[in-house]
Amino acid sequence: MREGPATVIRREDYAAPAYWIRSVELTFDLDPAKTIVASRLTVERHADAAPGAPLVLHGDGLVLLRCLADGESVSFRQDDGLLVIDNPPDQPSFTLEIRNTCAPEKNTQLSGLYTSGGGFFTQCEAEGFRRITYFLDRPDVMAVYTVTLRADKAKYPVLLSNGNLLEQADLPNGRHMAKWHDPFPKPSYLFALVAADLVCREQRITARNGKEHLLQVHVRRGDLDKTEHAMNALIASVAWDEARFGLPLDLERFMVVAVGDFNMGAMENKGLNIFNTKYVLASPATATDDDFAGIESVVAHEYFHNWTGNRITCRDWFQLSLKEGLTVYRDQEFSMDMAGSASARAVLRIDAVRNLRAVQFPEDAGPMAHPVRPDSYSEINNFYTATVYEKGAEVVRMMATLVGRAGFRAGMDLYFQRHDGQAVTCDDFAQAIADANPGSALASHLGHFKQWYAQAGTPRLQARGSYNEAARRYTLTLRQSGAPSPGQPEKQPGLVPVLMGLVAADDGRALPLKLEGEAQATGTERVLVLTEAEQTFTFVNVEAPPVPSLLRGFSAPVTLDDGLDDAALLVLLQHDADAFNRWEAGQRLSLGRLLAALPGDADLPPLDDAYLQALRRVLRDDTLDPAFKDQVLQLPSEVYVAEVVGSEVNPQRIHRLREQLRGQLASALRDDWVWAFEAHQVREGYRPNAAQAGQRALANQALRMLVLDAVASGDTVWPGRAYQRFKDAGNMTDRFGALSALVDAQSPLAEPALARFHALFAGDDLVIDKWFNLQATANEPASGGGLQRVKALMQHADFSLKNPNRARALLSGFCRDNPAAFHRTDAAGYVFWADRVLELDAINPQLAARLARAMDRWRALAEPWRSAAREAVARVAAAPRLSDDVREIVTKALDS
Structure with missing residues (x-):
């Protein structure tokens, strides 16, 4: 906490440090109240630094006990979190020894070394290592680490750190030790240790080069039966990365540890990944299909960081997307390859774009808008954003589109050849991909392409076509x-x-593509490269009036205005060979009906038959996978509708019209929903694969619509069937789907179902998170009451503001994911938000900052919401003691 403005860090001011740290020996005597940390650092003066330049080390909340240089006392001073040695030894290299203490049990920020569930864990990205010991805590300082852990053996029988295990032994007084060595240089943010009472699932694998490796997943006692899926995902990730990119596992072992208190999803510490339990623990009885998919994706993401993030890391934090955008792209490709079929791959692509539009597009349009490579920041934790991750992945995907799969692999090979073991920049990566593909559009227009790294905002692409039939x-x-x-x-x-x-507009066939001046057609699909503000492309020998299918697969993260009318969109929905654009056409048809009804106060007009018949055809089409049907039939979210509206947003009106649209679809397609529910039951044993998950998704959507229609009409049959399904379900996907249907429709059976659900799963933290989140995001009843429910849930015995998963489930669920309940005309939702941000900021600034982002787009609101929202943001900004994390966000929100 601090008073006054935070320091602004600028990319243009980057300078290499005056000193490097080449090797690190750390010894920990672990104690919850006072852990003693001894470090022995080999320090090397930068070749360009002047002899005698001061050595400045970072530290935060530490008690310094000793500081020696080459075995001798050295003068130092402490200045605002820095340890400054003004007169270090006047030689190219020397040894620095530091001894300090930290207090893990008081560390509610969960950054650095902290305790959770009776064990010790670390989180050092981005700047947590300085909360453990004094260091040059920046990503371009890479060192080889040797770590010795000492602790009470009965309390902490498992002692882990990065790399390979060198030694372990018992010590006097019931203590024991373990010594670990990581042979690969790494920045301090990749350091990790774990000391806890854990059990382990192990698997030995043999790589393509014949080397054997040990894979381990460590969890608390009682959770071992929920680790099979995570282990299978890890094995698949290791095999995929070696097959797709030629990148082998490089350590004797690879460890995953799950902890219940964690600010992020997971962390890619070299060889010792620390995970939020949400992305490790799963069984059919406790996890949904989405949970299983999330585990596979996150396990893959963190493992893939072993090369894209660890072996090659960021020169500075402005280059964060160098590792995160690239690794998101890689985990998306992995998931699509694991899904198998073209349709299943398309569904995953649609999911990624839904997420981009729901989170990143609003970020691009708000006060926190920043380029994929930011120019400045006050608090680096605030830049772990959808722009850096998801938009960064889209930038990498565009490179792959421009150079092709083989060309991208060649570029990756060159990237590792040039930069393995280095801390580099986004420019270095882009240059490697371009240099490996010298004849490509990327190489020819690299300067234009780099605008994606430099410019914030979502570009607008306008397309207009004309056909000369003669x-x-x-x-x-x-x-x-x-x-x-x-x-x-x-x-x-x-x-x-x-x-x-x-x-073709008449029969939907794909037309051959031949640009003017080309000798022959080049198939029915191609990439047009737009590098100017405006360009015209003329296709010849076009045998029928065409409907353009543009931005297939969402080939660039832009908003598209192609001017197509409903008739053209219906052609694409029924015939487009590209599954993404087929889905997009359906979304635009639904969105168009909502936007047309927004002005005024009237109800949504009755839906036209052409629209209903188009959706009915999709639902009944035997050639389409159920997962794809489920995606097409999902309506655009209220958040996305608001972003399309752009300004003078009335959240209550959007909610009302969208609910009316859902109600009409539920009623008009009732018989089709009955068919879909009955036809897509999974009869065999549960497997979290794409085929089964698609069937369950469509069946559960059908059930939601049937219960919604039944409650509206006063029928009790389908709510009764949903309650029975809830009680009898053999897996969490179907059980939670039925519970969600009852809650969503505000059925009288929702309350007893919620009570039964809690009784069934009391004590299972991840399942109870779902229970909190479902109520936080529940459909706001006409009489209101959502806020009162959330306030009451904060008093529930199972709620803790100190646990990030629980706080996110309830508070972010309400403030960020339930617009109708949050944006109240009496401003009570905004008062609640401000109170919770301030309360959280005193405990966990990172968590508070993420909740603060719920008000990024307050200026887009209509009155009376806009004025009330501004008042709430201003109240938070005026707090006398505020973390840099929250101060940066609310200040930018007010100043935008």
């Missing part, structure tokens, strides 16, 4: 533009890859 020519004009964003009033054209095809 000449059989189709002319397509593309225009790109960017709206102003904080610090960037004007935007320059970038490189936009537009994957496209032409679909």
Whole structure:
């Protein structure tokens, strides 16, 4: 906590440190109240640094006991979290010894060394290592670590750190020790230790090069039976990375540890990944299909960091997307490869774009808008954002689109050849991909492409086409533009890859593509490369009036205005060969009906037959996978509708119209929903694969619609069937699906079902998180009451503000994921938000900052919400003692 503005760090000010740390020997005497940390550092003066330059080390909340240089006392001073040695030894290299203490049990921030469930755990990214011992805590300082842990053996029988185990032994007085060595240089943010009473699932594997490795998943006692899926995901990740990118596991063992108190999803510490239990523990009885998929994705993501993040890391934190955007792209590709079929791959791509639009697009349009590679920050924890991760992944995906799969692999090979063991920049990565593909559009227009790293905001792509039937020519004009964003009033054209095809308007067939001047057609799909503000492409020998299918697979993270009417969208929904654009056409048809009804106060008009018949055809189409049908039939979220509206947003009106649209679809397609529910029951034993998950998803959506229609009409049959399914379900996906249907429809059976659910799963933290979140995000009743329910749940015996998962489930669920309940006309939701942000900030600033982001877009609201929201943000900003994390967010929100 501090008073006054935080220091602004700027990318342009980067300078290498005056000293490097080449090797680190750490010894921990672990005690919850006072842990003693002894470090022995080999310090090397930078070749360009002047002899006698001061050595400045970071520290936070530490008690310094000793500081020696080459065995001799050395003068030092402590200055605002820094340990400054003004006169270090005047030689190129020397040994620095430091002894200090820290207090893990008082560390509610969960950054650095802390206690959870009776054990010790660490989280050092981004700047947590300085809360353990004094160090050059920056990512470009890479050292080889040897770590000795000493602790009470009965309380902490498992002692883990990075790398390979060198030694373990019993010590006097019931204590024991373990010594670990990581042979690969790493920055301090990748350091980890664990000391706890854990059990372990083990698996030995043999790599393609014949080397044997030990894989371990460590969890608390009683959870071992929930680790099989995580282990299988780890094995698959190791095999995939070696097969797809030629990247083998490089340590004797690879360890995953699950902890219940964790600010993030997981952390890729070299060889010792520490995970939130949410992304490790799963069984059919306690985890949904989404949970299983999330575990597979996150396990893969953290393992893939072993090379893209660990072996090659970031020069500075502005380059965060170098590792995160690339690794998100890699985990998305892994999940799609694991899914198998083209349809299953498309569903995963749709999920990724839904998430991008729900989280990143609003970020791009708000006060926290920043480029994929930011120019400045006050608190680095605030830049673990959807822009850095998800948009960063889209930037990598565009590279892969431009150079092709083989070209991208060649670029990755060159990247590792050049930079293994180094801390580098986003420019270094882009240059490697371009240099490996010298004839590509990426190499030819690399400067244009790098605008994706430099410019904030979501570009707008306008497309207009005209067909000359007599000449059989189709002319397509593309225009790109960017709206102003904080610090960037004007935007320059970038490189936009537009994957496209032409679909015949009469019968939906794919038309051959031949640009004017080409010798022959090049198939029915191609990438148009837009590098100017406006370019025109003319296709010849187009044999029928076409409907353009643009931005296939969402080939660039832009908003598309193609001017297509309903008739054209219906053609794409029924016939497009690209599954993503087929889904997109359905979304746009639904969105169009909502937007048309928004002005005024009238109810949503009755849905037209063409729209209903199109959705009915999708639902009944035997050639489509159930998972894809489920995606097409999901309506755009209220958050996404609000972002499309852009300004003068009325959250209550959007909610009301969307609910009316759902109600009409539930009623008009009732017989089809009955068919879908009955036809998509899974009869065999539970498996979390794409085929079964798709069936369950469609069946559960059908059940939600049937219960919604039944409650509206006063029928009790389908609510009764849903309650029976809830009681009898053999897996959590179906049980929770039925419970959600009852809660969503506000059935009288919802309350007894919620009580029964809690009684069944009391003590299972992850399942109870679902229980809290379901109520926080529940459909707001006409009489209100959502806020009162959330306040009451805060007093529940199972609620703890100190546990990040529980706080996120309830508070973020309500403030960020339930617009209708949160944006109340009496401003009570905003008062509640401000109170909780301030309360959390005193405990865990990172968690508070994430909750604070719920008010990023307050300026887009209509009155009376806008004024009330501003008042709440201003109240938080005026707090006398505020963390840098929260201060940066609310200040930018007010100043935007």
